[in-house]
């Protein structure tokens with residue numbers, strides 16, 4: 001989620017330099033694939049997002065998840081969003097950038113406090129397919145992503161793939177709940193599979 005208030009750290013490099021290493025971990029998988037699922041604000045930063053990204057990725061797609069696990073002196077999860085949220089436009093994590101640059105299709109999963117999903121990013125074709133699929137399953141989805149959630153800036157981590165256009169999905173709490181996660185992941189995956197099939201059909205037609 002992008003926010004108007006300033007993040008605590010202005011970049012992931014700053015976060016990594018200043019934040020204790022115990023505050024976070026990574027969940028990264030790099031099978032041979034042109035597709036990457038991201039959860040830049042996973043763990044306790046935007047709950048459920050890393051789980052959904054992992055479910056969609058399965059063992060076929062690449063995965064990059066940054067997992068917030070910051071705890072207070074009493075061992076309770078604390079300050080994850082306020083300290084570890086670095087906006088997608090400042091997301092200079094070296095592994096995130098490297099893996100995104102090598103992928104054709106990038107889908108970044110985020111969490112929003114709004115009551116409906118917002119699907120954005122510069123890959124408008126895939127974004128449209130995902131939006132329609134979620135709406136078809138009766139989930140609440142904004143007709144047009146709110147400007148601060150639309151991921152139209154080229155420096156947004158979701159748009160730093162090989163084609164310079166990715167997808168950003170902002171999911172409300174209800175769609176990230178344990179009850180809904182599985183279905184949401186399946187719907188997004190089916191829309192992505194449809195898009196991949198359309199692209200490979202086009203590629204084989206074009207090479208004939």
Ligand SMILES: [Zn+2]
Nearest residue numbers: 001041110111
């Ligand atoms: Zn986010």
